[in-house]
Amino acid sequence: MSEVIKTEPFVMNIGPQHPSTHGVFRVKVTVDGEKITDAEMIIGYLHRSMEKLAEERTYTQNIPFTDRTDYLSSMSNNLGYCLAVEKLGNLSVPPRGQAIRVIMAELQRLASHCMGAGAFANDTGAWQTPVMWFNRERERILDIFEMTSGARLTCNYMRIGGVAFELRTGFEDAVRQLLPRLRQTIADGQELLAENEIFIVRARDVAVVSPEMAIGASLTGPMLRGSGVAWDIRKADPYSGYEKYDFQIPIGYKGDAYDRFTVRLEEMRQSIKIVEQALDDLPGGPHSTEVPLAFRPPSGEAYARIESPRGELGYYLVSDGGPSPFRFHIRPPSLINLSVFKEMTVGGSIADAIVALGSVDIVVGEIDR
Amino acid sequence: MGTRWWTATEVAESAMKLVPDSVSRVEESACYVVPDKLVEVMSSLRDDASTNFVHLSNLCAADYWNRFEVVYHVQSLEKNCIATVKVEIVDRESPVLPSVTSVWHGAWLQECEAYDLYGIRFEGHPNLSRILLWEGYPGWPLRKDFLAMPGGLQPGLNEFAGTAPKPEPPVHTVE
Numbered sequence: 001m002s003e004v005i006k007t008e009p010f011v012m013n014i015g016p017q018h019p020s021t022h023g024v025f026r027v028k029v030t031v032d033g034e035k036i037t038d039a040e041m042i043i044g045y046l047h048r049s050m051e052k053l054a055e056e057r058t059y060t061q062n063i064p065f066t067d068r069t070d071y072l073s074s075m076s077n078n079l080g081y082c083l084a085v086e087k088l089g090n091l092s093v094p095p096r097g098q099a100i101r102v103i104m105a106e107l108q109r110l111a112s113h114c115m116g117a118g119a120f121a122n123d124t125g126a127w128q129t130p131v132m133w134f135n136r137e138r139e140r141i142l143d144i145f146e147m148t149s150g151a152r153l154t155c156n157y158m159r160i161g162g163v164a165f166e167l168r169t170g171f172e173d174a175v176r177q178l179l180p181r182l183r184q185t186i187a188d189g190q191e192l193l194a195e196n197e198i199f200i201v202r203a204r205d206v207a208v209v210s211p212e213m214a215i216g217a218s219l220t221g222p223m224l225r226g227s228g229v230a231w232d233i234r235k236a237d238p239y240s241g242y243e244k245y246d247f248q249i250p251i252g253y254k255g256d257a258y259d260r261f262t263v264r265l266e267e268m269r270q271s272i273k274i275v276e277q278a279l280d281d282l283p284g285g286p287h288s289t290e291v292p293l294a295f296r297p298p299s300g301e302a303y304a305r306i307e308s309p310r311g312e313l314g315y316y317l318v319s320d321g322g323p324s325p326f327r328f329h330i331r332p333p334s335l336i337n338l339s340v341f342k343e344m345t346v347g348g349s350i351a352d353a354i355v356a357l358g359s360v361d362i363v364v365g366e367i368d369r
Numbered sequence: 370m371g372t373r374w375w376t377a378t379e380v381a382e383s384a385m386k387l388v389p390d391s392v393s394r395v396e397e398s399a400c401y402v403v404p405d406k407l408v409e410v411m412s413s414l415r416d417d418a419s420t421n422f423v424h425l426s427n428l429c430a431a432d433y434w435n436r437f438e439v440v441y442h443v444q445s446l447e448k449n450c451i452a453t454v455k456v457e458i459v460d461r462e463s464p465v466l467p468s469v470t471s472v473w474h475g476a477w478l479q480e481c482e483a484y485d486l487y488g489i490r491f492e493g494h495p496n497l498s499r500i501l502l503w504e505g506y507p508g509w510p511l512r513k514d515f516l517a518m519p520g521g522l523q524p525g526l527n528e529f530a531g532t533a534p535k536p537e538p539p540v541h542t543v544e
Contacts, residue, residue, distance in 0.1 A: 044501040218475025237372035329429040
């Protein structure tokens with residue numbers, strides 16, 4: 001057939017202003033008919049030079065910047081940064097502060113995966129309805145964040161040495177009322193999306209990443225686990241008391257877009273388990289240690305990483321003994337997970353490229369920083 | 370329990386055993402590898418069964434006024450350990466380093482970022498280009514001598530008393 005009908009290679013832009021690119025992200029694809037022969041991603045539309053700005057501000061003043069990198073999981077970003085500063089300054093966090101951090105980070109993972117799963121359903125053609133189901137529950141989690149920190153998206157809740165405020169009265173009841181609803185939503189998502197024939201046809205065997213490729217390309221998070229590599233920093237390198245909680249690492253076996261989606265759904269179930277355990281034995285005592293506002297860690301460097309909803313989120317800090325970091329580097333999981341974007345898309349159709357991008361679950365604020 | 374961090378001495382010993390004369394110096398924070406032998410060292414650290422650093426966790430550059438450092442955090446998923454390897458670049462005018470994209474595909478975008486913000490050219494990179502800024506942007510923004518603010522102000526918290534002494538930066542103007 002291809003010998004009869006000849007087509008010219010055609011260059012087409014997807015984005016930067018397109019609903020399926022999840023932000024200002026642009027892909028220049030070369031297509032031969034419907035088949036993609038080359039894909040080049042163009043980023044940088046949201047670059048705010050946070051790493052440079054952070055060198056001019058104190059360690060505490062940098063916490064709001066980390067909110068604005070991955071704006072769908074600000075609590076996780078706060079946590080990663082605070083852990084890096086605490087490692088640099090040899091600070092410890094009281095047990096209650098650690099437990100509150102774990103609760104917040106896991107609620108944030110639930111909120112972020114709600115968005116990721118809903119938006120992915122959108123990309124596969126389940127237009128808007130699943131997004132609304134998932135967003136309904138995400139809004140309730142954001143209500144809890146608002147109740148605790150005063151903000152919904154950019155929470156700015158963690159501090160060096162603990163968290164900013166004590167939990168409000170009624171926090172525990174609000175979370176305990178929310179968790180069964182979330183379980184129901186995940187079950188609905190499992191039943192109506194993951195077991196739906198159209199969805200399976202759309203996502204199975206699309207954008208396959210082999211385990212070897214995933215490790216070589218430094219993939220982390222659901223991308224790596226979807227390929228069947230059981231690597232989770234909460235298990236491998238526990239921080240903030242994760243070793244006390246009982247949970248499992250879900251993995252996929254084919255490494256395609258469908259596996260990444262189901263890994264996210266299962267991770268949400270595990271997160272609910274962790275939140276319940278943390279609420280059950282929430283220790284008393286102070287929520288934070290006293291740290292001076294213009295905190296000066298000793299000269300040195302530290303690299304601390306956490307398992308953010310998107311993967312390994314690392315902060316590399318260098319201190320020269322002053323009140324501001326000498327070097328502030330973020331290891332962005334979204335950017336590095338896109339290393340295999342070309343390999344995932346070339347050979348497929350444009351519609352599959354949209355599914356591939358949706359399965360990575362990018363946040364452009366983190367890619368560009 | 371937890372990931373084991375290799376000390377700089379351990380990394381240096383392994384690197385010297387795999388590739389002779391590849392370590393230039395060892396400090397508390399990391400072991401410094403000779404730039405010419407970087408790719409050889411990295412690929413043997415990845416392939417050797419005793420090290421098995423198959424996953425490049427983080428790659429970034431840092432500017433220390435008189436030199437650049439490129440930092441590699443490499444980890445082994447099976448053995449659950451992580452090591453820090455550094456390379457030093459003294460030439461500030463045209464910093465060049467061999468690319469490790471042949472060892473880890475994941476270095477691709479991170480090397481592009483280091484080139485974009487520090488101007489370090491990674492030789493052997495398949496498509497080294499600016500990714501966050503546009504081609505033709507004047508200067509390399511994360512270098513310490515890049516004028517971040519109007520009026521010739523230097524980055525840093527100079528108004529805070531007790532700031533660690535910094536060497537006098539060379540004055541650069543940006544066209």
